[in-house]
Structures are given as structure tokens and as C-alpha cells.
Amino acid sequence: MGDLAWIVISSMLVSNFTLVMFLGLCPFLGVTQQVQTAFRLGIANTFVLVITAMSAWFLNRYVLGPAPFLRTIAFIVVIASAVQVVEMMIRKHYPALFRQLGIYLPLISTNCAILGLAIFQSNRGYNLIQGLAFALGAGTGLTLALSLMASIRMRTELSTVPSLMRGMGVVLVIASFLSMAFMGFAGLGAS
Amino acid sequence: MTAMGAAPVPVIGDAPQVVSVQRGVALPRRPEPPLFGDFMRGIWKENPVLVQMLGMCPTMAITNNVINSLAMGLATMFVLLGSEFIVSLFRHRIPTEVRIASYILVTATFVTMVDLSLEALTPGVHRALGAFIALIVVNCLVLGRQESFAAKQPVHRAVMDALGTGLGFTLGLSIMGAIREVLGNGTFLGVQVMPAAWEPWVIMVLPPGGFLTLGIVLLTLSAFREMRAQRAAVRPGRRIA
Numbered sequence: 001m002g003d004l005a006w007i008v009i010s011s012m013l014v015s016n017f018t019l020v021m022f023l024g025l026c027p028f029l030g031v032t033q034q035v036q037t038a039f040r041l042g043i044a045n046t047f048v049l050v051i052t053a054m055s056a057w058f059l060n061r062y063v064l065g066p067a068p069f070l071r072t073i074a075f076i077v078v079i080a081s082a083v084q085v086v087e088m089m090i091r092k093h094y095p096a097l098f099r100q101l102g103i104y105l106p107l108i109s110t111n112c113a114i115l116g117l118a119i120f121q122s123n124r125g126y127n128l129i130q131g132l133a134f135a136l137g138a139g140t141g142l143t144l145a146l147s148l149m150a151s152i153r154m155r156t157e158l159s160t161v162p163s164l165m166r167g168m169g170v171v172l173v174i175a176s177f178l179s180m181a182f183m184g185f186a187g188l189g190a191s
Numbered sequence: 192m193t194a195m196g197a198a199p200v201p202v203i204g205d206a207p208q209v210v211s212v213q214r215g216v217a218l219p220r221r222p223e224p225p226l227f228g229d230f231m232r233g234i235w236k237e238n239p240v241l242v243q244m245l246g247m248c249p250t251m252a253i254t255n256n257v258i259n260s261l262a263m264g265l266a267t268m269f270v271l272l273g274s275e276f277i278v279s280l281f282r283h284r285i286p287t288e289v290r291i292a293s294y295i296l297v298t299a300t301f302v303t304m305v306d307l308s309l310e311a312l313t314p315g316v317h318r319a320l321g322a323f324i325a326l327i328v329v330n331c332l333v334l335g336r337q338e339s340f341a342a343k344q345p346v347h348r349a350v351m352d353a354l355g356t357g358l359g360f361t362l363g364l365s366i367m368g369a370i371r372e373v374l375g376n377g378t379f380l381g382v383q384v385m386p387a388a389w390e391p392w393v394i395m396v397l398p399p400g401g402f403l404t405l406g407i408v409l410l411t412l413s414a415f416r417e418m419r420a421q422r423a424a425v426r427p428g429r430r431i432a
Contacts, residue, residue: 020398022252026331029247069307072325073299080292110295110329112248119322164414168244172406179399 004133007126011137013185017113018145019178024113028149029171031104033157038150039143040097041104044086046139048108049117051082053135056118057128075118076109083109113142148178226351233355239332240363240405241412246332249323250364251401257380260368261361262316263323266305268357270327272350273301275341279349282342294337295328302327332360370404371395 017023024045032038055078064071087105091098098105108114117138121131152174161170239245246267253259274297278285285293306324309317317324327333336356341349372378375395377385385391394400 022248022398022401023326025247025251029244069303072303072306072328073296076295076299076328077292080295106291107331110331110334112326112329115326115329116322119325123322164410164417167409167413169406169409169413172402172409176399176402176406179402180394183397183399 004130007130007133008137008140011134012141012144013182016141016145016182016185017116017138018142019175019182021116022112023116024111024142026107027104027111028146028175029168031101032146032150032153035147035150035154037100038146041101042139042143042146044090044101044105045108045111045113045142046136048079048082048086048114049135049139049142050132051086052079052114052118053121053131054128055079055082056121057126057131060122071119071122072115075115079114079118080109083114113138145178145182149175152178226348229348229351230355233352233357234359234362237356238359238363239356240360240367241408243332243335245335246330246360248326249330250367250405251398253320253323254364254367254371254401254404255375255396256372256378257365257368258316259319260364262309262313263320264357264361264364266309266320266324267327267330267332267360268354269305270298270301271333271336271353271357271360273304274298274333275336275349275353276346278337278341279344279346285342290342291334291338294334294342298333298337299328332356366408367401367404370408371400375400 011017015021018025018028027038027041027045031041052075056075059071059074059078064074083106086108087098090101090105117135121134126134153171156170156174233239237243240250249263249267253263274294277297278294302325305327306317309320309324336352340352344352369379372380373384374392375397377383377389377391392400395404
């Protein structure tokens, strides 16, 4: 149990997927203009992460044993299908959210965080329960990072910023400070 | 042109006519930029790291020294080259509905090749890059170039584009890697370059340094751009928005 708790805390804060391990930077820099959208994208990502964790465990256990070199290809195919399912569900049940997320919804399948989770999970040899804990922690961490970034960016929209400081450069500097803050969690224990 | 030169002397009058016919034939192919343009565009004007901001994850994660950056850049270039070649070769055969899935499969094949070759040839670098070699599959840069360029252009142009974009990516990564290694570790390619009294800025090789370095590089570039725009605006005596 303590092991599971550690996996969740570790993937959520200590080695936060976005800010410490640099996975999933495209939505982090691209969809963080509004807190609500960012938060919802984080939730959608978490959902895909959980599905991926389950499928990756299944693939590792039953399929990839005799052919480990097919790992990358097998994972990416499963992820792309999972994203397709999520996309259809969101389009049916939340059409407004579907329009807001736009291109970034199908792009979840090329989000490094998803494939990264599958790869790390199999490298560390997690079982199904550990994998699910890992996915939940990573998803929460991702949502947290997206929402934090979006809140800070909304603040900068409201304040007067020198013209040079508008655009991507300053967003990256903000991200750097956020990342520094998250490094403080490293004191929680060896990761 | 024909109207001007045709009347006085028939012999000379014929010559421009021939030229103009040749031009008329050549006209549809004219707008096509030369191959060199395809090559150069990826290196500077549409540099994946510094201008387009594509493929951010490896840009941040593995650029804490120059060797890793170079290896990552070259690996990505190989994947770009192979997958753009294949996609461009089969561009009329891949059905539109399943094109993204096909592109990803093609990319994944080349990534697996790179992954296994690096593991066999340079185990040290492979260990340092870790999961990020496999993550080239989901680099937006590769999918972006396939979708926006290779799927519409003939093979030779796609190959030039892949070479240019790949070199541009390597260049961007190496700039980041050089800044971070020199400031954060005091070395360049593993050789000590800073004086012994230099206290390394450890933060530069840690995760926040990645964001900070790229942010500062981008701010510097936009400062230069603004300065140049202002100078251009002052000289002809009017403002450029």
C-alpha cells in the first residue's frame, strides 16, 4: 500500500510528467490560455493515460513476450485507437468541449506523456495495480501543471507586459519557474 | 516582349518568339522553389526548435550536454529522412482516412531501427537518451513534416526537406546543449572550457534550465528581430507595423 502511495506521489509531484520529465509539452505550451480548457484537457489526458496503462500491461503480459522489438509499434497503435474512442465519446457527449480542444484532442495520441507512460511502466515492470496508480498520479500531475500554467498565463494577459516579453519566450521562462517550484518536491524522498 | 521585338527585322523577330514559347511552357513549373530552398528553409527560416516550436519534449529533456543533443538530432534526422521518403513515395496510395495511422506506423518502424542500432553501437548514449529515442515516434515535428510536406511533394523534394529540417533540429538542439553544458557543467563536449574558478550553474543542467535556456534564446532572437524592424522602420521614414 505504501508502495502504491509512493508511486502516485512520485508521478504526480516529485517527477511530474510535464515539469520535471518534459513529457507532453505540446499541450502545456499550446492549450494553456484558459484554465477551464486546460483543466478539461488534463482530465481527458488522464482518462487516456489510464486506458493506456491497462493496455500496456496487457500487451506486455500476453503479447510482447516473444517479440519485444515490436513494443513501440504496438503501443502507438493501441494509444491511437484509445484516443479515437475518447474523441468519439467527447464529441457525442460534450460537443462544446470538443470544439474548444480542437486539434489538441486528436493530438493526445502524439502526446509524449502517453507513450512515455507506457514505456516507463514496462521498463519498471509495474503490475496492473501499480500501473493504474502510476497512470492516475501522472494524469493528476499533468492536470495540475496544465491548470497552474493556464492560471499564470491568464494573469499575464491582464497585466501590462513589455512588447518583447509577449509570446512564447516569456511562457517558457514562467514554465522554468514552475519547474523550479516542483523541484522542491524532490525533498520528499529519493525518486 | 514579342510585340516590341517582332516588327522590324524578321530574323531577330523570330528569336524572342521562340524564347517566349519556351517560357510559356516552363511557366507552370516556375513557382516551384529550388531544392536548395527546401533544404535551407528547415535550417533557419522555419527552424523546428527556434521558430516553429515543434518537438519540444526532446528539446528540453536531453539537451543537458552537447553529445546527447547531437545524437538526438541525428537520430531524429534519420527518422525524418526515412519516413518522409516512404510517405512521399506512397503518397498516391495511402488512403486519406487512415493516413495519420499509416504515417505513425512508418515512423514507428524507423524509430525501432534507430533504437536498436543505437543500443548496439553506442550503449552509453542510448542509456543517456533513455525513453526519448522511442519517443521520437510522437515527436510532432515528424508527423507535421509528413502531413504538411511529404504527403504532397515528390520524393526528391521530401528528402531535401527532411535533410534541412533534420539539420535545423540538430542545430537547435546543439545550441541549447552548448549553452546548458557550458554554463551548467563548465565543459563543452566533455572538455573543460570554463576557468577553474567558475562555479557551475547546476540549475542549467536540471529540468528548469531547459525551459529557461530556450526562453532566453527565444527572447534574444525576438529582441534582435525587433531591433532590425525598428531600424528598417526608421530608415525609409515610415513605420512597419
